[in-house]
Amino acid sequence: MIENRADRDATRSLLHEVSPAALGGEPPAHVIGITGPPGAGKSSLLSALVAEWRGRGQTVAVLAVDPSSKRSGGSLLGDRARIEHDPRDDGILIRSTAAGGRLGGLAAATREAVEALAPAFDVVVVETVGVGQSETDVEDVCDTVAVVVQPASGDVLQFLKAGIMEVPDLLVVPKADLGDVATRSRRDLGQALKAVGSSEVPVLAVSSVPPPSGIEELADALAARRDGSDVSARRTRARRGAALREFTFEHGERALRELGGRRAAERLLEQQDTAASVTELLEALEAAR
Amino acid sequence: MSHRLPERDRPWMIRTYAGHSTAAKSNELYRRNLAKGQTGLSVAFDLPTQTGYDADHELARGEVGKVGVPVAHRGDMAALLDGIPLDAMNTSMTINATAAWLLALYIVAAEEQGVAEDALSGTTQNDIIKEYLSRGTYAFPPEPSMRLIADTIAFTVDEVPSWNPINICSYHLQEAGATPVQEIAYSLSTAQAVLDRVRPRVPEETFPRVFGRMSFFVNAGIRFVEEHAKLRAMGQLWEELGRTRYGVDDERLLRFRYGVQVNSLGLTEAQPENNIIRIVLEALAVTMGRDARARALQLPAWNEALGLPRPWDQQWSLRIQQILAYETDVLEYPDVFEGSKVMEGLVAELVEGAREELAIVAEQGGAVAAVPYMKTQMVESHRERIRRIESGELKVIGQNVYTEAEPSPLQDGEDGGILRVDPAVEASAVEALGAWRSSRDNAAAETALATLRDAAEDPEVNIMHATLDAARAGVTTGEWAAALRGVFGEYRAPTGVGEAAGAPSDDALRALRDRVEEVSTALGRRIKILVGKPGLDGHSNGAEQIAVRARDAGMDVVYEGIRLTPARIARTAVDEGVHVVGLSILSGSHAELIPTVLTELREAGAGEVPVVVGGIIPPADEAALLEAGVARVYTSKDFEVTRIMGDIVSLVAERNGVVAVP
Numbered sequence: 016m017i018e019n020r021a022d023r024d025a026t027r028s029l030l031h032e033v034s035p036a037a038l039g040g041e042p043p044a045h046v047i048g049i050t051g052p053p054g055a056g057k058s059s060l061l062s063a064l065v066a067e068w069r070g071r072g073q074t075v076a077v078l079a080v081d082p083s084s085k086r087s088g089g090s091l092l093g094d095r096a097r098i099e100h101d102p103r104d105d106g107i108l109i110r111s112t113a114a115g116g117r118l119g120g121l122a123a124a125t126r127e128a129v130e131a132l133a134p135a136f137d138v139v140v141v142e143t144v145g146v147g148q149s150e151t152d153v154e155d156v157c158d159t160v161a162v163v164v165q166p167a168s169g170d171v172l173q174f175l176k177a178g179i180m181e182v183p184d185l186l187v188v189p190k191a192d193l194g195d196v197a198t199r200s201r202r203d204l205g206q207a208l209k210a211v212g213s214s215e216v217p218v219l220a221v222s223s224v225p226p227p228s229g230i231e232e233l234a235d236a237l238a239a240r241r242d243g244s245d246v247s248a249r250r251t252r253a254r255r256g257a258a259l260r261e262f263t264f265e266h267g268e269r270a271l272r273e274l275g276g277r278r279a280a281e282r283l284l285e286q287q288d289t290a291a292s293v294t295e296l297l298e299a300l301e302a303a304r
Numbered sequence: 305m306s307h308r309l310p311e312r313d314r315p316w317m318i319r320t321y322a323g324h325s326t327a328a329k330s331n332e333l334y335r336r337n338l339a340k341g342q343t344g345l346s347v348a349f350d351l352p353t354q355t356g357y358d359a360d361h362e363l364a365r366g367e368v369g370k371v372g373v374p375v376a377h378r379g380d381m382a383a384l385l386d387g388i389p390l391d392a393m394n395t396s397m398t399i400n401a402t403a404a405w406l407l408a409l410y411i412v413a414a415e416e417q418g419v420a421e422d423a424l425s426g427t428t429q430n431d432i433i434k435e436y437l438s439r440g441t442y443a444f445p446p447e448p449s450m451r452l453i454a455d456t457i458a459f460t461v462d463e464v465p466s467w468n469p470i471n472i473c474s475y476h477l478q479e480a481g482a483t484p485v486q487e488i489a490y491s492l493s494t495a496q497a498v499l500d501r502v503r504p505r506v507p508e509e510t511f512p513r514v515f516g517r518m519s520f521f522v523n524a525g526i527r528f529v530e531e532h533a534k535l536r537a538m539g540q541l542w543e544e545l546g547r548t549r550y551g552v553d554d555e556r557l558l559r560f561r562y563g564v565q566v567n568s569l570g571l572t573e574a575q576p577e578n579n580i581i582r583i584v585l586e587a588l589a590v591t592m593g594r595d596a597r598a599r600a601l602q603l604p605a606w607n608e609a610l611g612l613p614r615p616w617d618q619q620w621s622l623r624i625q626q627i628l629a630y631e632t633d634v635l636e637y638p639d640v641f642e643g644s645k646v647m648e649g650l651v652a653e654l655v656e657g658a659r660e661e662l663a664i665v666a667e668q669g670g671a672v673a674a675v676p677y678m679k680t681q682m683v684e685s686h687r688e689r690i691r692r693i694e695s696g697e698l699k700v701i702g703q704n705v706y707t708e709a710e711p712s713p714l715q716d717g718e719d720g721g722i723l724r725v726d727p728a729v730e731a732s733a734v735e736a737l738g739a740w741r742s743s744r745d746n747a748a749a750e751t752a753l754a755t756l757r758d759a760a761e762d763p764e765v766n767i768m769h770a771t772l773d774a775a776r777a778g779v780t781t782g783e784w785a786a787a788l789r790g791v792f793g794e795y796r797a798p799t800g801v802g803e804a805a806g807a808p809s810d811d812a813l814r815a816l817r818d819r820v821e822e823v824s825t826a827l828g829r830r831i832k833i834l835v836g837k838p839g840l841d842g843h844s845n846g847a848e849q850i851a852v853r854a855r856d857a858g859m860d861v862v863y864e865g866i867r868l869t870p871a872r873i874a875r876t877a878v879d880e881g882v883h884v885v886g887l888s889i890l891s892g893s894h895a896e897l898i899p900t901v902l903t904e905l906r907e908a909g910a911g912e913v914p915v916v917v918g919g920i921i922p923p924a925d926e927a928a929l930l931e932a933g934v935a936r937v938y939t940s941k942d943f944e945v946t947r948i949m950g951d952i953v954s955l956v957a958e959r960n961g962v963v964a965v966p
Contacts, residue, residue: 018828018829084856087817087856087858088821088830089854089855089856089858089861090830091852091855092861099794102869102872108879109879110879110881111862113830113860
């Protein structure tokens with residue numbers, strides 16, 4: 016329903032129903048973004064994490080986002096076959112979506128899907144491919160972002176140094192049979208992080224190939240990052256940012272000028288309820304035109 | 305030098321790839337074929353045996369005894385080889401992930417006949433990389449799989465010296481769309497990866513013999529002149545590899561030894577009688593020139609695109625070999641192409657192209673690391689081939705040109721021109737399994753499995769010893785594989801589909817895209833299709849091409865890959881909210897699996913989602929599937945992929961109340 020762009024009313028009313036304002040508080044779900052270049056090992060990592068969370072009695076929803084082909088508009092979604100789970104387990108939901116035609120960003124539907132899923136699941140994972148601008152969007156949608164880095168790949172270091180990528184909350188290096196190389200690249204990453212002034216970002220080595228290792232620690236580290244941050248404040252900021260972007264995307268720069276410019280729009284948003292949903296914030300902006 | 309040989313050459317090994325239903329029935333078939341003049345055996349195993357599942361496993365449903373013979377334990381192997389003296393027979397076993405196991409069963413069966421290990425001749429295919437690339441019957445991840453291969457090679461070089469422990473396969477690469485250059489380069493890269501892996505496991509003085517025992521399984525396609533050049537090119541590069549990289553200088557050990565099955569990809573469902581001609585010409589390519597002649601040849605039957613061959617169909621293909629070997633004069637001369645400018649030119653071209661591709665694979669770290677790359681290359685080559693067939697650039701007689709035909713007398717019979725496996729075979733296999741387990745010494749079997757697990761955990765230990773003991777103790781195929789899966793883990797190979805480049809747009813594709821946009825807009829979201837393969841069949845080329853074309857047409861494609869259970873398919877269809885489900889099966893298990901998928905979909909609340917099926921489906925079964933609720937059935941006669949896509953779009957439109965624009 017959320018993905019149906021033709022009929023937005025049903026979506027709006029659903030999102031109203033499950034908004035923090037309606038539910039009396041932020042949904043307790045942990046929204047985690049997992050991103051990284053293709054081939055880095057995200058899928059096997061996720062399979063192991065999903066199993067770990069299920070083992071802890073937590074329900075999990077995974078939104079796998081893949082790029083859409085610019086030429087055809089179509090997409091090849093999720094190498095979904097890789098997230099192993101019991102098809103009869105109702106505590107897991109895996110859905111693939113295409114990023115759509117948005118320049119550098121997640122489709123609005125993905126954000127809305129997260130909003131709708133958060134009240135219903137303990138953990139919501141947004142998995143994206145590649146390193147680049149969509150990661151900024153991922154930050155706004157998620158409480159915690161983990162980047163999975165291929166051992167020996169130089170890409171992430173470049174992106175970090177160039178500032179293309181915002182610094183993640185966690186870096187994960189899958190060991191997967193590569194022993195020494197993984198250890199070395201973990202060291203390299205640590206050094207690169209120091210260089211950009213973020214030596215506090217934990218770098219974790221995991222292996223999803225039997226015997227699995229580091230998965231428990233990763234799940235703990237993810238939970239710890241969340242517990243240590245002000246989730247409400249971050250989410251409020253993120254929702255306001257998303258509403259502004261949505262507004263600009265839907266109505267254009269001209270409409271933004273009609274409001275009095277970006278600063279004026281931001282001030283307007285700051286006056287709104289901290290629990291207001293993106294839809295409500297968007298409506299507030301639209302009403303002010 | 306004389307233009308005639310002093311003595312006629314002995315012919316190559318004449319085999320027929322065979323096996324189905326039960327060990328006893330297959331044994332009967334083998335004996336009949338041997339009596340008809342076949343000189344070696346070529347065993348086809350069913351998919352559960354190939355992937356390490358017993359008949360009672362969920363994934364074995366619908367697959368038992370279909371594409372080959374089920375062999376679950378030493379009792380089955382003994383029945384399979386009953387009355388066949390193993391010290392005089394040469395047996396090729398097309399087995400990969402479970403090769404070590406089946407080799408052990410063969411050795412144990414020989415023991416029971418009183419034949420010693422060192423008297424055995426034959427081959428285990430044992431090439432796991434091509435499984436990842438095209439065939440899909442792998443079981444474990446790459447590293448432990450390579451270890452198993454190295455173990456079998458290290459074991460046989462001394463214990464079973466006349467055995468070919470591995471057949472590096474280029475055959476399946478061609479079937480998956482590889483060009484001759486890719487076929488040469490990727491198979492040689494695989495050979496290198498295997499040799500590098502084995503080298504540390506054997507004493508240095510033994511290693512040249514290991515090199516000499518490496519053999520290949522090659523394809524022969526319809527462009528048969530170039531195919532012959534390909535064989536010569538492979539021989540040249542193989543010798544070069546042996547000399548320069550592995551320090552082998554004994555000429556006998558440097559010879560390029562290979563067996564052949566001729567091309568099946570190009571066999572048509574339309575006017576299938578034409579396939580006989582294709583098969584003959586391809587057989588000629590690999591027998592005509594003495595310097596690059598096949599050691600062993602197996603020919604598909606004319607009706608392989610329709611279903612399983614009957615004894616008469618196999619006999620016809622056997623006669624081709626016998627006419628070539630005994631009636632013609634191909635075996636009377638030294639190499640007939642020596643000095644040919646054309647042949648030399650073609651060989652040089654292929655060698656150059658292969659060297660380039662070999663270098664690219666080497667750059668990536670070798671065959672194992674380059675699996676995603678090689679896979680993507682082949683998906684693209686295959687897509688290019690399909691495009692050329694669709695556009696008519698590549699002519700396939702009877703399929704896209706000269707398509708008007710008289711009704712064929714060959715398909716008139718009640719059986720529709722193919723063999724059908726009795727579905728009761730599965731139930732009796734499960735029963736027999738239960739009987740076997742109750743009558744064996746279960747304590748001994750448990751102990752053997754525990755020892756096997758220990759051996760698996762230590763990469764320095766050769767797994768063959770524990771495997772042989774397990775075979776003697778009556779352990780089953782599924783138990784052996786499950787023990788190893790527990791230690792090595794499960795694996796899903798890269799699909800090559802995500803990275804495949806978009807197709808060049810032609811008018812038909814553009815028109816299709818417009819329709820997809822139209823329907824998607826009316827639906828409110830992009831048409832979403834699930835593409836996957838239920839059961840154990842791993843031949844994913846068709847499904848991959850559909851997935852890629854659907855993406856190029858503008859659909860959102862959830863490509864689930866292979867080895868799916870009906871429950872999984874239904875769950876994905878629901879969670880993903882797909883508009884249509886597309887399934888591909890070539891193993892003959894459609895009659896059992898598809899109705900189950902339909903039931904699961906209904907139970908999951910997705911009963912209105914239409915299901916379309918593609919693959920090898922005989923006409924009679926087509927009708928049954930449609931009656932059961934399948935919306936469309938596509939087989940290889942529907943070779944125009946864009947048209948299939950258009951049909952699917954119309955189907956989605958119709959089922960969702962969108963007015964379809966023609």
